[in-house]
Amino acid sequence: GAVVSQHPSWVICKSGTSVKIECRSLDFQATTMFWYRQFPKQSLMLMATSNEGSKATYEQGVEKDKFLINHASLTLSTLTVTSAHPEDSSFYICSAHRLAGAYEQYFGPGTRLTVT
Amino acid sequence: RKEVEQDPGPFNVPEGATVAFNCTYSNSASQSFFWYRQDCRKEPKLLMSVYSSGNEDGRFTAQLNRASQYISLLIRDSKLSDSATYLCVVNMDTGKLIFGQGTTLQVKP
Numbered sequence: 001g002a003v004v005s006q007h008p009s010w011v012i013c014k015s016g017t018s019v020k021i022e023c024r025s026l027d028f029q030a031t032t033m034f035w036y037r038q039f040p041k042q043s044l045m046l047m048a049t050s051n052e053g054s055k056a057t058y059e060q061g062v063e064k065d066k067f068l069i070n071h072a073s074l075t076l077s078t079l080t081v082t083s084a085h086p087e088d089s090s091f092y093i094c095s096a097h098r099l100a101g102a103y104e105q106y107f108g109p110g111t112r113l114t115v116t
Numbered sequence: 117r118k119e120v121e122q123d124p125g126p127f128n129v130p131e132g133a134t135v136a137f138n139c140t141y142s143n144s145a146s147q148s149f150f151w152y153r154q155d156c157r158k159e160p161k162l163l164m165s166v167y168s169s170g171n172e173d174g175r176f177t178a179q180l181n182r183a184s185q186y187i188s189l190l191i192r193d194s195k196l197s198d199s200a201t202y203l204c205v206v207n208m209d210t211g212k213l214i215f216g217q218g219t220t221l222q223v224k225p
Contacts (some may be wrong), residue, residue, distance in 0.1 A: 032211055043203065043217040044160065093159050097211045105213060107159040 003027055004096045006108035013084055014116055020080045021111045023094030029074035030096035034105065035067075038091040050077040084115040119143060122204050122216035129223055133194045137219045139187040139204030146214075149180055151189045152203040154218065160203055163189075194223045 003026040013019050023033055031052045036044040048069055049057040056069035068080040081088055091112050095105040122139045129135050141149075152160040164171065166178040166187050177190040187204055204216035 034211075034213070043215045046212060046214075049212065091157070095213070105211075107161070110159045112157070 004094065004106045004108040006092075006094055006111050008111060009109060010112040010114075012114045012116060015085055016083055018080055018082045019084055019113060020078055021092055021094075021113075023077045023079070023096070023108050025075045025096040025098075025106070028096070028098050030077075030098065031074060032097040033071060033077040034095045034097065035069065035077075035079050036093045036095070038093060038110075044093060047079075052077075081113065084113070086115045089113055089115045118217075119214045120204055120206050120216035122219050124217055124219060126220040126222050129194055129221070131194055131196060131223055131225055133223075134190065134192045135194060135221060136191075137189045137202055137204070137221075139189075139216055141185050141187070141204075141206045141214075143206070143208070143214075144182075144185065146185075146206045146208060148207040149187050150205040150207070150213075151176075151178055151187075152205055152215075154201045154203055156201075160205075160215075163202070191221075194221075196223050196225065199223045 005024045007022045033050040035047045037047050038044045046059050047062045050069045050071040052071045052074050058064045071077040091110050093110040094108045097105050120141050149166040151163040153163045154160040164173050164178050166180045168180050170179045175192045179188045199222050201218040201220045203218045206214045
């Protein structure tokens with residue numbers, strides 16, 4: 001089956017630093033990838049849609065200059081959290097959109113970010 | 117109003133029980149529907165797609181009522197391993213998934 005990987009699986013960083021998270025589709029090409037964030041006891045919230053070769057589309061309330069998304073190839077999208085603050089601590093999950101009938105999406109295992 | 121609404125629970129049931137989860141969605145343009153399962157501190161995993169005709173996968177039955185904008189999931193003969201959070205998910209025609217807040221199920225021996 002389709003597999004999506006994320007790296008790193010967890011990261012601890014200091015306030016003010018930047019963190020890059022990678023999302024890879026391992027056995028299929030993904031023209032579209034999605035980035036979600038999940039705070040404790042809450043559901044996944046879509047942050048942005050990452051389109052290969054073009055600018056990402058951000059959801060309302062998500063700062064594009066703070067959460068930089070790059071989708072340079074059909075198998076890789078990256079999310080960079082710039083100038084991280086403790087309130088950015090969350091579970092970040094990517095998914096890759098595979099056009100197979102019912103718009104099935106495959107989720108990466110997530111990256112747990114802790115900003116101290 | 118939230119785009120996808122679920123009763124957050126928790127639902128505490130004994131092993132062997134039958135339990136039903138409900139979900140409503142607000143956007144009539146929604147294209148496709150899913151139930152995902154999420155274990156603690158893990159990513160969501162697709163449980164099943166939901167069709168108007170209803171579909172069954174072993175102990176799990178999902179149903180969609182487009183007129184009422186209502187989705188359900190029925191779990192029969194609950195197992196301890198069914199304990200998880202169940203997410204109702206609606207897909208828009210852009211491929212964008214909208215998640216409900218999830219319903220927590222705890223199956224007890």
